[in-house]
Amino acid sequence: MKKLILLIIINLTAVFGFAQESLSAKYNLMPWPKKVQAHNGKFVIDSSLTISINSKKSERVYHASTHFLRRLTDRTGVFLNEGFPIENKKGGIHIQFDEVSKLDIKNNESYTLTVNDSTIKISAKTDIGATRALATLLQLVDHNTKEYFIPGVTISDEPRFVWRGLMIDVSRHFQPIAVLKRNLDAMASMKMNVFHWHLTDDQGIRIESKTYPKLTALASDGLFYTHEQIKDVVAYADRLGIRVIPEIDVPGHASAFLTAYPELGSKDDYDYAIERFSGVFDPTLNPTLDITYTFLENLFAEITPLFPDEYFHIGGDENEGKHWDENKSIQKFKKKHGLKTNHDLQTYFNVKLEKILNKQGKKLMGWDEIMTPDMPTTAVIHSWRGENEGLAKGGTLIEAAKQGYQTVLSNGFYIDRMQSVVDHYTVEPIGDVKLTKAERERILGGEATMWCELVTPLTIDSRIWPRTAAIAERFWSPKEINNIENMRKRLKVVSFQLEELGLTHIKNRAVILRSMSNNQDIASLLNLSNLCEPLKIYARNVDGIEYKTYSSFNLFADACVTDASDALKFNEAVSEIVKGGDNLGVIGFLTTWSNDYKTFSQLEKNPKIRPLQPLFKNLALVSELLSKALQTKKISKESLQTIQNTMILLREPVADVELVIVDALNDLSSYCESNYSIK
Amino acid sequence: MKKLILLIIINLTAVFGFAQESLSAKYNLMPWPKKVQAHNGKFVIDSSLTISINSKKSERVYHASTHFLRRLTDRTGVFLNEGFPIENKKGGIHIQFDEVSKLDIKNNESYTLTVNDSTIKISAKTDIGATRALATLLQLVDHNTKEYFIPGVTISDEPRFVWRGLMIDVSRHFQPIAVLKRNLDAMASMKMNVFHWHLTDDQGIRIESKTYPKLTALASDGLFYTHEQIKDVVAYADRLGIRVIPEIDVPGHASAFLTAYPELGSKDDYDYAIERFSGVFDPTLNPTLDITYTFLENLFAEITPLFPDEYFHIGGDENEGKHWDENKSIQKFKKKHGLKTNHDLQTYFNVKLEKILNKQGKKLMGWDEIMTPDMPTTAVIHSWRGENEGLAKGGTLIEAAKQGYQTVLSNGFYIDRMQSVVDHYTVEPIGDVKLTKAERERILGGEATMWCELVTPLTIDSRIWPRTAAIAERFWSPKEINNIENMRKRLKVVSFQLEELGLTHIKNRAVILRSMSNNQDIASLLNLSNLCEPLKIYARNVDGIEYKTYSSFNLFADACVTDASDALKFNEAVSEIVKGGDNLGVIGFLTTWSNDYKTFSQLEKNPKIRPLQPLFKNLALVSELLSKALQTKKISKESLQTIQNTMILLREPVADVELVIVDALNDLSSYCESNYSIK
Missing domain, CATH: 3.30.379.10 (Chitobiase/beta-hexosaminidase domain 2-like)
Structure with missing residues (x-):
């Protein structure tokens, strides 16, 4: 009988899913x-x-x-x-x-x-x-x-999860109030309800402190939010039904803190300075000093009233403890207190922080490194690590819930990795894991994380949107809503409506291309940008030292986005051909690209667009040969060889982008080789 | 001898002018x-x-x-x-x-x-x-x-004038802080140094008052600047070397004031309400009541510390005194105080205001209606009326300077009239008028005025820029810099650089067209928008009642701008043909427009773009006939007749725009008629 009921439920779900899907072909709800x-x-x-x-x-x-x-x-x-x-x-x-x-x-x-x-x-x-x-x-x-x-x-x-968040890192690149407000508008339009405000990091302290004025005087480059501005943002968010969770990231990621107050540092006589590169750095607060806790208690006492929400994020991530290992008095302290590892020392620090925050009526939340055996389950675990960080698939989320922690998932939702929307949309937070009701309730939801090492006010919207709309659906909608093609159809409409709402993700791409070309006709560049995607998974900034925070992010890669639109269409059209379908769309694309190169060649060149010339030239060459082959149903050995040789060049990243139609071009070439007469 | 020196000076000026002009062909300075x-x-x-x-x-x-x-x-x-x-x-x-x-x-x-x-x-x-x-x-x-x-x-x-301003009206449509800041950036890039902030009008009070909280609670629709935000804007402007002059417009333009505090009104039992239309309205402060002065003194005492600049603008314009005439106790008051006219009564009011402002260390500035015989010359006259308002050419500027007032010119710089940049650039504030040194020094400079009845945050940049850059040149550069063609060449570069700086005047045009077309291909609409200009000189909003403040300004007219780019090129190319020159450019344009209509025809229609269809169709028809004539050097009588008939239709405004190539099309038609064989 139980089995029968289960079967009925499964069938109902399938029927329900189907009905919703046919409707979702009709309406563009997201x-x-x-x-x-x-x-x-x-x-x-x-x-x-x-x-x-x-x-x-x-x-x-x-x-x-x-x-x-x-x-x-x-x-x-x-x-x-x-x-x-x-x-x-x-x-x-x-x-x-x-x-x-x-x-x-x-x-x-x-x-x-x-x-x-x-x-x-x-x-x-x-x-x-x-x-x-x-x-x-x-x-x-x-x-x-x-x-x-x-x-x-x-x-x-009604929503599936109670916590549907977007984190914005305003430390690596400061994001003005107007950027935050328009992104809050966009969040509300996607029914998201948590704005996680990453306010401090090695690259700058972005929150005013009247108690510790050196924080912004020495460690912000003048780019920070006043208390009044923070209140304004919090009120703006509240009006939209969005909770604001501040993050003060400690004890690691502390270069900026220690630029202002070096006496709190773990390493003596160290020349602390605002960090201009990206990565994980050594400067760390000293958890063995009373003044560290006095500092944090005073700072938290000053700023917690600005944030009415109960949750308060203390970061706690990526502390490798190098400076702790190098400091003798910290070593002594560990011995004295029976703290065997740096993890134990950090837990000691976190537990003290939790008490401070509790006094101020706050619940401590931290990145999943804080989940150590001695950490009380009153803390909230922000799960960010997973397979990429050497953990099991699904990361720390389920484990945290089972151990009794409230938990929020960001693993799989790191939108700064510049991956396809599909990579995020298909992350199912719970999957088939069996959970008790209490465990399930402790899984609060998820957060997309917009880390801003390579993201400025000019480009942030195109890095967040439209992908985050699909993530918002993952957090709000029933698990069964997961048809990718249908999501893409709706997302296209949503993306356009986000522009209508005031987001800049579409229009600023043209701005960058106009700037690059010194205000010449950008049609050819725009078409090229619709075939290229910025290098993914941090390959754009190897070791974090190719770009400084004040380098230009007004480059071709910044005009490109994930899920390059023409590439998607072309790749699909090629797979149709390979399956024996029509090829008109493909020839149209190939012709456009070879014509585009002619247009591009006529542009007056400058050092910013010049590096694109070989890429464009090679694309045009392959396009012409393949187009001719498709039209004549013939291809020569020389042409095939030229295509193969050129393809090697086309696979090389150029100007921090990759051409994402290379596989399709290759498939097309193979198709021609197999199906057409070879002269 | 005097004549000889004068001659030498004139020649030097001419030589100087010439040298600068050849350089200005080379460099794009403005x-x-x-x-x-x-x-x-x-x-x-x-x-x-x-x-x-x-x-x-x-x-x-x-x-x-x-x-x-x-x-x-x-x-x-x-x-x-x-x-x-x-x-x-x-x-x-x-x-x-x-x-x-x-x-x-x-x-x-x-x-x-x-x-x-x-x-x-x-x-x-x-x-x-x-x-x-x-x-x-x-x-x-x-x-x-x-x-x-x-x-x-x-x-x-060094600058020619010490006062080079831009006024922004934030009452008719509220403009967020981000809009003001990016426009301050743009002003600084054009070396402008005065931001005149028109903070109150019939449509809303945009400045917080802690003394009179009803001002924003009842008369702002929640859209106003807090004291902190004002301080932030003033500090931002100061850093750019821009003075901020607030305007509190009294005693007229007072609908919003009286919505909050009806007891200050001139008409009893009047149902004051925030005005939603545009125009000149009757609600007026009552200048015979002590509470009016108490109110203004308290209000000014509260807000003057926010604005460190010495100058303070009290408006004073367009008070027709209708409610004064209708109020018996005001009539009595006038008699008792020997005030014959409403002008006398307003002067009585202004003189009292000046004393209040002087106490607070401020200099009173007002629109030129305040320049009445009894007004002390310590006031500053903002000259706005001219020929259009029934005054002599040049308006009140010279008169004010001669009478001993400091004065600032806005007549000729009303950018909300949507006239060509040339109309403003060619306004020479002083001309050949002979002035004493003291008189000349009293002419402080000028201000472009951005009245915002039809202007929202989406469109304001395209209404201010790039035209205001040319006005900035008029205020900064020597009088001799006045070559229009050269200005246009430099302005094109400046306009692009203003986008680079963050202004939205270029990119938001595409946003509006995408919205209008429901995210279809906008190429044809964009080309059409480059031939059309919004109706000029207030013809877009006849009697001020076609649009309410909350009507849409996301329409085709809002995507169009003055000095429509393709129209300028086409009109020039046609005048070349008429002079006997080459016609290739013209045929290219005509072909584009007839092709564009085909593209446009394929768009899925909606109520927003449908009204453009007849305009586009007629343009395509005329373009085809003229193109054919130019190519074949023949034209039929029927074609000429069709062109003439269609031209009548093309002259009619559509969707609040006018096609600004009609005269050129007409010239082209006449040219064909005169020069080609008629079948």
């Missing part, structure tokens, strides 16, 4: 809601549209409704008579919620949304749920040639 | 410096480049130097070993100045700049002068295929 039902009718958008709020005053709902109206008028061109929500009146869009929620980890974000011909009803337990419904509603806007409308649907929705 | 000499040699930019500062500490120079290094590395791709200026050491770029200046109207902004093979020397009286030199230096960066360099020059420079 993250896909828990349950969508389509029905007849449509709500037509005209100037008489109003939103009425029929509950307690909620700044969040008022703001989200106003924002909805602005975006709706901008998307449709329909001039609304009433530009603000009305209260407790009958409106076309009718919002009701039970309570104004304090923003914390227990928030109820569920909602239902019903669209009929004459009314749209949003109903939610909390005001935050109501704002999530408005995000969904905006994604439903559709049109024909004559009008904009919202199709008849009933949606009931 | 505003053009007072004196440029070219000489042999070039300073090559490589990774060893350093900037040394050899004077007192100046945050302005340190910041400008760092900013220079960042922009240099981004423009050239050269990775610098040293990313920050060094102090008192020998550097490739050597900066010296005599004093760190307090920012006020008396600033000395002169500098000299000498570029040799191995060193660049910047010398200035003040730190602000040194930052002006760095702005020039960045414009000199040149390249060949192998390297970037700065050509050998000696420049000595």
